[in-house]
Amino acid sequence: MSRRKLGRPVGRQHSLAITYARNGFKRPARSQKSGKAERQGKIKWGQLEHRAGQAGYSAASGQAESSHSYEHLQSSFEEWFKEAVKGKLSWRSILTISKAYRRGYNTIARPPLPGIPLPLRGTVSAVVAASNEEKTIAAVIAELSRLPIQEIIVILNGCKDSSFHSIEKNDRVTVISYPQRLGHDVARGIGASLAAGDAVLFVDGDIVLAAEDLAAFVLEIDKGTDVALNDISPYLPPFSKQDDVTRSKMFLNYMLGRPDLQANSLTAIPHALSRRAITVLGGKSLIVPPKAQALAIVQGLTIRAPQSVDVVRKNRIRSENAGAGNEVARLILGDHFEALDEVMRLKGSRLKMTRLSRSELARKRNRR
Amino acid sequence: MPRKRRYASRRNRKTIVYKGPSGYVNNHPNPVVSIIIPAMNERATLADVLYQASRIHRCSETIVVANGSTDGTPEISAKLGARVITADKPLGHDVGRRVGAEAAKGQVLLFIDADMVIPAAELRPFVKAVLEGVDVALNDYSGPTGGREVHTVVLAKHSLNAMLGRSDLKGASLTAVPHAISRKAAAAIGFRTLEVPPVALAAAVLRGFKVQAVHSVQVGRINPAKYRGRQGDPLTSLIAGDHLDALHWLIYERGSRGGYSDLGRQRDKVR
Numbered sequence: 001m002s003r004r005k006l007g008r009p010v011g012r013q014h015s016l017a018i019t020y021a022r023n024g025f026k027r028p029a030r031s032q033k034s035g036k037a038e039r040q041g042k043i044k045w046g047q048l049e050h051r052a053g054q055a056g057y058s059a060a061s062g063q064a065e066s067s068h069s070y071e072h073l074q075s076s077f078e079e080w081f082k083e084a085v086k087g088k089l090s091w092r093s094i095l096t097i098s099k100a101y102r103r104g105y106n107t108i109a110r111p112p113l114p115g116i117p118l119p120l121r122g123t124v125s126a127v128v129a130a131s132n133e134e135k136t137i138a139a140v141i142a143e144l145s146r147l148p149i150q151e152i153i154v155i156l157n158g159c160k161d162s163s164f165h166s167i168e169k170n171d172r173v174t175v176i177s178y179p180q181r182l183g184h185d186v187a188r189g190i191g192a193s194l195a196a197g198d199a200v201l202f203v204d205g206d207i208v209l210a211a212e213d214l215a216a217f218v219l220e221i222d223k224g225t226d227v228a229l230n231d232i233s234p235y236l237p238p239f240s241k242q243d244d245v246t247r248s249k250m251f252l253n254y255m256l257g258r259p260d261l262q263a264n265s266l267t268a269i270p271h272a273l274s275r276r277a278i279t280v281l282g283g284k285s286l287i288v289p290p291k292a293q294a295l296a297i298v299q300g301l302t303i304r305a306p307q308s309v310d311v312v313r314k315n316r317i318r319s320e321n322a323g324a325g326n327e328v329a330r331l332i333l334g335d336h337f338e339a340l341d342e343v344m345r346l347k348g349s350r351l352k353m354t355r356l357s358r359s360e361l362a363r364k365r366n367r368r
Numbered sequence: 369m370p371r372k373r374r375y376a377s378r379r380n381r382k383t384i385v386y387k388g389p390s391g392y393v394n395n396h397p398n399p400v401v402s403i404i405i406p407a408m409n410e411r412a413t414l415a416d417v418l419y420q421a422s423r424i425h426r427c428s429e430t431i432v433v434a435n436g437s438t439d440g441t442p443e444i445s446a447k448l449g450a451r452v453i454t455a456d457k458p459l460g461h462d463v464g465r466r467v468g469a470e471a472a473k474g475q476v477l478l479f480i481d482a483d484m485v486i487p488a489a490e491l492r493p494f495v496k497a498v499l500e501g502v503d504v505a506l507n508d509y510s511g512p513t514g515g516r517e518v519h520t521v522v523l524a525k526h527s528l529n530a531m532l533g534r535s536d537l538k539g540a541s542l543t544a545v546p547h548a549i550s551r552k553a554a555a556a557i558g559f560r561t562l563e564v565p566p567v568a569l570a571a572a573v574l575r576g577f578k579v580q581a582v583h584s585v586q587v588g589r590i591n592p593a594k595y596r597g598r599q600g601d602p603l604t605s606l607i608a609g610d611h612l613d614a615l616h617w618l619i620y621e622r623g624s625r626g627g628y629s630d631l632g633r634q635r636d637k638v639r
Contacts, residue, residue, distance in 0.1 A: 183634070185633065186638060189637075189638035236516055238513065238515055239513040239515060239522075239523075240514065244530035244535050247523065247527050248530060248531060250523060250527075251523055251524065254520055254523055254524075255608065255612060259517075284635075286638075287633060287635050327631060330628045330629060331628065331630070333530070333626070333628050334625035334626060334629065335625075336531070337531065337615070337618075337619060337624065337626030338625050340612070340615055340616075340619065341624040344612070344616055344619070349613055349616035350609040350612050350613060351612055353605045353608045353609030354605035355609070356602055356605075356606065358460030358461075358606070359457055359458050359460055361606055362408055362435070362436065362459060362460040363436065363458045365602075366409055366436070366458065
């Protein structure tokens with residue numbers, strides 16, 4: 001249901017505004033026959049969305065034109081959401097409401113604001129790892145700026161192009177530049193240890209992802225999940241055509257008793273971590289993402305894959321990551337070895353697998 | 369329409385197929401090929417299996433490791449001419465194979481199961497490969513891999529091969545029969561290691577032995593589904609654990625990154 005609403009045509013904005021205007025910004029007279037849900041004091045889906053639009057409209061109309069800003073949109077939405085929405089909602093529903101609110105707000109605000117307001121309890125940081133990404137880095141940061149993120153930490157490493165200068169400087173963006181190449185994972189580890197937010201979102205400088213997609217990860221962490229992974233399952237080929245890296249990712253999850261995670265891994269972006277996850281795992285373990293993931297599973301952190309973002313096709317093809325058995329693939333295989341080594345040290349070499357003796361097993365299976 | 373019968377069907381599994389008084393198997397005093405068959409209560413299929421074994425190679429011996437049997441498996445095997453090693457206690461396939469391998473005299477050790485009748489023509493390629501210089505000749509069988517999700521065992525086999533840097537083997541494994549090993553390789557790896565087949569495979573690859581998937585026998589179709597427990601088959605967990613053991617051994621041998629590079633990560637930069 002919510003998926004359909006996400007894709008509702010933009011034309012609706014106008015009709016909403018006209019409806020509000022005609023009714024003198026009052027709720028339309030309710031008919032005698034109200035629905036069952038309403039009689040029980042619950043609000044129906046469509047109504048909530050409608051109300052969000054209305055609230056957005058009145059929030060914008062109550063302000064002078066000069067004070068229409070993303071900050072105001074965010075704070076007024078947060079206030080309204082706290083009052084209007086009771087109970088827990090999925091991130092998809094929240095995003096639908098938030099967009100309806102923005103639609104209402106944007107019928108007045110000029111120019112219309114691109115930002116997405118989100119009802120968050122905690123603060124959010126974003127970490128962008130980039131190395132020679134002058135073409136995309138500005139767009140990546142622009143997308144992140146559409147979310148209520150307090151700090152955007154850009155870790156530039158080994159940049160020989162104008163990446164540094166293409167970043168628009170403002171008080172939300174912190175740029176840290178290393179002259180030498182560090183590797184994406186090291187850069188993310190540095191970012192994680194610097195970030196102060198309750199949720200930390202990790203993205204790369206070379207793939208521009210829509211703020212709508214990233215919002216899911218932020219909301220998931222804000223809801224109480226510790227590790228929010230990108231669900232890449234829809235983009236995978238059948239098993240017989242999968243590469244070694246995908247298989248080893250899946251193997252690690254299966255062996256740690258999380259087959260539901262399939263091949264989802266901290267190796268892939270975007271992903272987000274809670275403050276608790278960063279404290280428990282430590283910035284150092286993030287250098288080897290599969291190790292951090294294995295530890296997260298073993299330590300009992302909650303791990304979910306809320307949203308699918310296609311980074312498989314969007315990933316830039318370079319000399320290091322193309323073809324079978326490439327450098328990056330071997331690096332990731334090594335990472336999985338390291339992850340297994342770490343958890344085997346904690347849980348024994350057979351992890352959760354049976355220690356039933358072969359003799360016992362033979363007797364059990366031979367019964368007819 | 370007459371049903372095409374490729375292998376012995378399940379229907380006449382219980383009947384004792386016992387043809388002729390003198391048995392099929394002739395054990396050569398100086399065999400080239402040793403056929404090793406662990407068996408636990410397999411009288412239904414044993415005669416057929418031994419018949420096929422007798423047709424593999426002229427210079428061969430057939431060793432039946434009858435363990436934990438109560439249905440006369442050792443007697444039938446002896447009657448049919450096989451060398452019989454008896455154990456009162458059930459050993460399981462892998463330990464049974466090790467026991468048979470230790471007793472074998474041939475240069476080629478061919479391992480098959482007693483509950484699966486595989487025609488001799490499908491077994492000869494394994495023997496041939498080892499005689500031609502392959503050290504570990506595996507069944508080129510990966511299990512069903514058509515979907516996005518697979519069985520844990522299939523995944524474990526593929527992953528071990530990938531992590532060994534031998535993704536060309538796909539899902540081939542020493543866990544699956546039939547397979548053949550040269551005596552030289554078996555002795556170098558250690559017969560004890562054969563008890564945990566994935567560890568033996570990892571050892572063979574690491575010690576530089578020639579490991580190849582030589583011929584495909586679709587054992588998934590003829591292997592009878594045995595375990596009908598309420599929970600999943602405990603064998604799945606055992607085999608998965610064996611693969612973890614293999615990786616553990618690999619980490620021990622090659623270091624915590626399994627011999628793969630770190631691609632110049634500057635780890636000390638993170639505090």
